[in-house]
Amino acid sequence: MKNKDAVTALGALAHESRLAIYRLLVAAGHEGLAAGVIAERLHLPPATLSFHLKELSHAGLAISRQEGRYVIYTANFGNALKLVNYLTENCCGGNSYLPECAAVPAAAETAN
Amino acid sequence: MKNKDAVTALGALAHESRLAIYRLLVAAGHEGLAAGVIAERLHLPPATLSFHLKELSHAGLAISRQEGRYVIYTANFGNALKLVNYLTENCCGGNSYLPECAAVPAAAETAN
DNA sequence: TTCATATTTCCAATAATATGGAAATATTAA
DNA sequence: TTAATATTTCCATATTATTGGAAATATGAA
Numbered sequence: 676m677k678n679k680d681a682v683t684a685l686g687a688l689a690h691e692s693r694l695a696i697y698r699l700l701v702a703a704g705h706e707g708l709a710a711g712v713i714a715e716r717l718h719l720p721p722a723t724l725s726f727h728l729k730e731l732s733h734a735g736l737a738i739s740r741q742e743g744r745y746v747i748y749t750a751n752f753g754n755a756l757k758l759v760n761y762l763t764e765n766c767c768g769g770n771s772y773l774p775e776c777a778a779v780p781a782a783a784e785t786a787n
Numbered sequence: 788m789k790n791k792d793a794v795t796a797l798g799a800l801a802h803e804s805r806l807a808i809y810r811l812l813v814a815a816g817h818e819g820l821a822a823g824v825i826a827e828r829l830h831l832p833p834a835t836l837s838f839h840l841k842e843l844s845h846a847g848l849a850i851s852r853q854e855g856r857y858v859i860y861t862a863n864f865g866n867a868l869k870l871v872n873y874l875t876e877n878c879c880g881g882n883s884y885l886p887e888c889a890a891v892p893a894a895a896e897t898a899n
Numbered sequence: 900t901t902c903a904t905a906t907t908t909c910c911a912a913t914a915a916t917a918t919g920g921a922a923a924t925a926t927t928a929a
Numbered sequence: 930t931t932a933a934t935a936t937t938t939c940c941a942t943a944t945t946a947t948t949g950g951a952a953a954t955a956t957g958a959a
Contacts, residue, residue, distance in 0.1 A: 686801035722949050723947080766871075838918080907954070913948075928931100928934095
């Protein structure tokens with residue numbers, strides 16, 4: 676992961692509403708959530724939600740698919756993992772005691 | 788870690804210069820770096836650097852100490868880990884959507 | 900069709916961040 | 930002392946991000 680991509684992803688998560696949106700998406704798994712459901716749960720006006728969803732999508736942290744007249748959003752788990760690995764390697768000195776799921780790929784990647 | 792703290796920390800790292808600063812601090816380890824050294828390495832004017840260092844400090848990601856006429860900055864590794872843990876808990880931990888998570892049953896390193 | 904619902908885009912106002920010169924402050928050396 | 934160096938604060942400006950109503954677009958239902 677390049678520095679610039681990390682900055683973009685970090686910036687996408689560095690907002691209360693977007694972090695909340697992302698956490699909802701993570702909780703929803705691969706099934707995802709319709710935009711309207713997110714709007715309802717977080718009490719966000721449609722235009723505001725759309726703006727934040729676009730930010731998350733552009734940052735590579737959310738993926739959308741049209742399903743009927745709904746647009747379903749899912750978390751991009753692969754890129755979330757890349758971000759965590761980047762932070763672990765570059766910001767924690769490679770030390771991460773918790774997540775094996777994050778630490779293992781980092782170890783396999785070796786020096787960077 | 789509270790959502791608000793996570794947003795603050797993410798925001799602090801979501802800037803090219805600050806991410807670069809933080810990575811320098813991580814590389815410098817416990818010893819840390821004088822502000823002037825950081826300014827020189829990243830070609831940042833004193834006022835601009837000071838602004839970013841303040842952001843990192845306020846976010847709990849950097850610690851400063853006065854040493855003679857220098858101010859030495861170090862990375863706050865503990866808080867960086869907390870941030871990574873927060874992200875893995877909320878953004879990829881606690882579920883099996885990631886193949887890496889499912890594929891690694893606490894194999895190699897010291898778990899948790 | 901025509902209507903109802905879902906979502907996005909447009910847009911302009913507002914808010915938040917970033918920039919860096921210049922002055923102020925802090926510390927040491929002479 | 931006085932001078933020199935290191936860093937921060939002040940402050941005006943510039944840039945970017947956020948907000949949400951209203952209009953536009955998309956799809957399915959009647």
